[in-house]
Amino acid sequence: MKKMTAHFTRSPEGGKPARDRRPAWDERAAGGAQKAGGKGVRPGDRPRAGALVADHQKPREKPLALSAPRYLALCAYNIEPLVAAELRALPEVTGVEVGSGQVSFAGPPAALYRANLHLRCASRVLQLLGDFAYAGADELYEAARGIAWEEFLSPEATMAVSARGLGPGIDNSMYAALRVKDAVCDRFRARFGARPDVDVQQPMVRINVQLYSGPTAEARCALSLDSSDPPLHHRGYRHSGGEAPLKETLAAAILAHTGYPDIGSDPASPTAADAPGGPEMPPLVDLCCGSGTLLCEGGLRALRVAPGLSRRFGFMTWRDFDPALWQRLSDEARGQRRPVAEPFLYGADLNGRALAAAERSLEAAGLMTYGRLCCGDLRDAEPPPGGPGIVVCNPPYGERLGDEAQLVELYRGLGDTLKRRFAGYTAYVFTANLALGRQIGLRPSARHVLYNANLEGRLLQFKLY
Numbered sequence: 310m311k312k313m314t315a316h317f318t319r320s321p322e323g324g325k326p327a328r329d330r331r332p333a334w335d336e337r338a339a340g341g342a343q344k345a346g347g348k349g350v351r352p353g354d355r356p357r358a359g360a361l362v363a364d365h366q367k368p369r370e371k372p373l374a375l376s377a378p379r380y381l382a383l384c385a386y387n388i389e390p391l392v393a394a395e396l397r398a399l400p401e402v403t404g405v406e407v408g409s410g411q412v413s414f415a416g417p418p419a420a421l422y423r424a425n426l427h428l429r430c431a432s433r434v435l436q437l438l439g440d441f442a443y444a445g446a447d448e449l450y451e452a453a454r455g456i457a458w459e460e461f462l463s464p465e466a467t468m469a470v471s472a473r474g475l476g477p478g479i480d481n482s483m484y485a486a487l488r489v490k491d492a493v494c495d496r497f498r499a500r501f502g503a504r505p506d507v508d509v510q511q512p513m514v515r516i517n518v519q520l521y522s523g524p525t526a527e528a529r530c531a532l533s534l535d536s537s538d539p540p541l542h543h544r545g546y547r548h549s550g551g552e553a554p555l556k557e558t559l560a561a562a563i564l565a566h567t568g569y570p571d572i573g574s575d576p577a578s579p580t581a582a583d584a585p586g587g588p589e590m591p592p593l594v595d596l597c598c599g600s601g602t603l604l605c606e607g608g609l610r611a612l613r614v615a616p617g618l619s620r621r622f623g624f625m626t627w628r629d630f631d632p633a634l635w636q637r638l639s640d641e642a643r644g645q646r647r648p649v650a651e652p653f654l655y656g657a658d659l660n661g662r663a664l665a666a667a668e669r670s671l672e673a674a675g676l677m678t679y680g681r682l683c684c685g686d687l688r689d690a691e692p693p694p695g696g697p698g699i700v701v702c703n704p705p706y707g708e709r710l711g712d713e714a715q716l717v718e719l720y721r722g723l724g725d726t727l728k729r730r731f732a733g734y735t736a737y738v739f740t741a742n743l744a745l746g747r748q749i750g751l752r753p754s755a756r757h758v759l760y761n762a763n764l765e766g767r768l769l770q771f772k773l774y
């Protein structure tokens with residue numbers, strides 16, 4: 310694909326760019342202690358000390374392995390329904406239950422493999438091995454020792470234990486990790502005369518310990534294996550260069566809220582399906598695309614490419630890993646990719662380095678031929694050919710980039726551009742600065758609360774007439 314350089318008189322990176330022309334879409338071819346779970350019942354919640362002490366006298370239940378495999382898809386707050394919808398679309402998944410910061414489900418190993426392969430919005434998938442009440446560190450140790458870890462790791466394997474939360478006798482989550490590590494090692498030594506080594510960087514099996522308060526404020530512990538490791542936002546396509554990039558999973562949640570690519574036209578209509586090269590997608594326009602995360606996630610959705618197809622997962626080094634099953638499921642996922650007419654992904658940014666990163670990301674995601682990138686100011690943007698489609702972007706909002714006072718003008722300009730030039734489109738602006746969001750000057754037709762790490766943000770929807 311032909312590449313042309315942007316025609317700005319000064320480098321967009323250095324100093325104020327000359328706003329001497331509008332971006333032209335064909336300029337450049339694109340080549341925890343986290344809380345999770347409900348009020349007082351979330352794995353990872355710090356147990357409320359008063360409530361815990363009152364409950365400690367209760368006789369402890371025997372912990373131990375769950376009768377049927379149960380899994381937890383962890384995610385940012387408020388996107389649980391999106392994750393639940395993704396899970397319900399997977400054939401082997403059963404018993405989907407929405408929690409807070411997590412969605413639990415059941416099913417055979419295929420359900421676990423498929424969840425890792427197909428979930429776009431979840432951050433990781435855990436296989437739960439035990440969930441039990443405990444009164445102190447020794448009980449935690451005993452319960453952990455009672456779990457059949459040898460089903461998942463051999464004495465020759467390497468492991469790491471991560472822990473979150475505090476509880477009775479445990480005022481440092483590292484201590485919980487240490488006791489669980491000792492329990493696993495002691496169980497192996499007693500049974501096999503050898504124990505797995507610890508490798509905190511790249512373990513074959515990563516054990517997850519969550520200490521939390523149960524429904525009656527009892528201290529509970531959930532022990533699980535991290536089947537994703539590393540987390541699911543590691544898609545493997547993104548290149549550095551853009552500033553303040555969105556996590557891929559947050560970008561996917563934003564795209565899920567837009568409904569893209571099914572945004573009004575009938576994707577199964579004969580005309581669309583018969584178009585040369587495949588159905589035409591509505592244009593997806595990011596006016597300040599940075600490293601191109603929204604474009605990549607939108608492109609993968611449109612082409613029905615599973616987000617986990619080009620990476621490895623933690624479960625692949627578990628003892629019970631079934632490579633033939635994985636091969637079948639990943640082949641099936643590859644077969645779901647559909648041809649789509651190009652181009653439909655349009656990205657602009659003032660920063661040339663960010664655009665170079667966007668180009669590399671699109672290329673790595675296999676989306677290069679569907680993209681058009683250009684260097685320019687979002688206030689000068691024109692809609693691309695075709696459409697209408699959607700505009701989706703997250704302009705700087707002062708937390709890490711830019712200065713709020715200067716950004717007021719940018720947000721006003723964005724509102725003006727959308728109103729004057731993007732009639733027929735629906736725009737989605739994600740910002741963690743609500744005051745700046747109001748500067749857009751348009752009435753949002755919908756708002757969604759989304760979290761960018763620990764920053765509460767809003768995804769604002771504007772219908773443009």
Ligand SMILES: C[S@@+](CC[C@H](N)C(=O)[O-])C[C@H]1O[C@@H](n2cnc3c(N)ncnc32)[C@H](O)[C@@H]1O
Binds near residue numbers: 597599686
């Ligand atoms: C928060 S970042 C976007 C990150 C992007 N979503 C990603 O995932 O990489 C905001 C972007 O806006 C760009 N930007 C700032 N002012 C701009 C303007 N006036 N016109 C176009 N882009 C602008 C910055 O260069 C930066 O890449």
